[in-house]
Amino acid sequence: DGGITQSPKYLFRKEGQNVTLSCEQNLNHDAMYWYRQDPGQGLRLIYYSQIVNDFQKGDIAEGYSVSREKKESFPLTVTSAQKNPTAFYLCASNTGSIYNEQFFGPGTRLTVL
Amino acid sequence: GQQVMQIPQYQHVQEGEDFTTYCNSSTTLSNIQWYKQRPGGHPVFLIQLVKSGEVKKQKRLTFQFGEAKKNSSLHITATQTTDVGTYFCAGPMEYGNKLVFGAGTILRVKS
Numbered sequence: 001d002g003g004i005t006q007s008p009k010y011l012f013r014k015e016g017q018n019v020t021l022s023c024e025q026n027l028n029h030d031a032m033y034w035y036r037q038d039p040g041q042g043l044r045l046i047y048y049s050q051i052v053n054d055f056q057k058g059d060i061a062e063g064y065s066v067s068r069e070k071k072e073s074f075p076l077t078v079t080s081a082q083k084n085p086t087a088f089y090l091c092a093s094n095t096g097s098i099y100n101e102q103f104f105g106p107g108t109r110l111t112v113l
Numbered sequence: 114g115q116q117v118m119q120i121p122q123y124q125h126v127q128e129g130e131d132f133t134t135y136c137n138s139s140t141t142l143s144n145i146q147w148y149k150q151r152p153g154g155h156p157v158f159l160i161q162l163v164k165s166g167e168v169k170k171q172k173r174l175t176f177q178f179g180e181a182k183k184n185s186s187l188h189i190t191a192t193q194t195t196d197v198g199t200y201f202c203a204g205p206m207e208y209g210n211k212l213v214f215g216a217g218t219i220l221r222v223k224s
Binding site for chain 1: 158
């Protein structure tokens with residue numbers, strides 16, 4: 001089965017802790033994206049990567065970090081510097097063209113207590 | 114900065130009524146995509162429009178791209194309970210291969 005996996009589905013962390021969200025795809029896509037979704041605000045781009053070992057900041061990168069060491073994997077770390085980390089995090093991928101649809105993973109709902 | 118505005122934010126309709134969501138961009142778009150997110154789910158691609166004035170249909174769903182390529186709409190005829198969810202439009206940012214999403218329209222259908 002081809003697709004994007006994110007784990008875990010639900011994640012709870014204490015304030016001040018860093019946490020890493022995983023995203024894996026077997027679609028052979030070059031580009032991968034991380035979005036944050038809050039109620040009433042749609043999807044906001046955190047980071048994206050067009051190719052292995054390269055990534056760019058999106059609109060709300062502060063307090064987050066990423067790596068792209070393998071084509072299939074694009075983990076997102078939510079650091080303690082992120083002021084309001086509780087949100088629904090979505091990973092997506094595509095071929096890298098704006099004319100190609102993005103495929104989304106099932107998401108991770110992070111709650112910071 | 115570049116914005117994609119979507120209205121209404123929320124609509125509650127009786128089953129069988131029609132529904133429309135509108136998307137407006139501050140800049141001319143090369144293309145626009147529409148996604149649907151079911152409650153508790155993730156966005157799923159519905160369609161892409163590329164040409165000025167383009168109209169595409171998927172069963173009860175009709176998608177339009179404005180002549181100036183700055184606005185788009187999604188119209189659902191005779192809504193069903195299976196149509197519930199949030200509908201997003203998304204257009205490419207001016208720089209880089211990335212999309213900017215509208216805030217979405219939440220559709221609820223009363224049976």
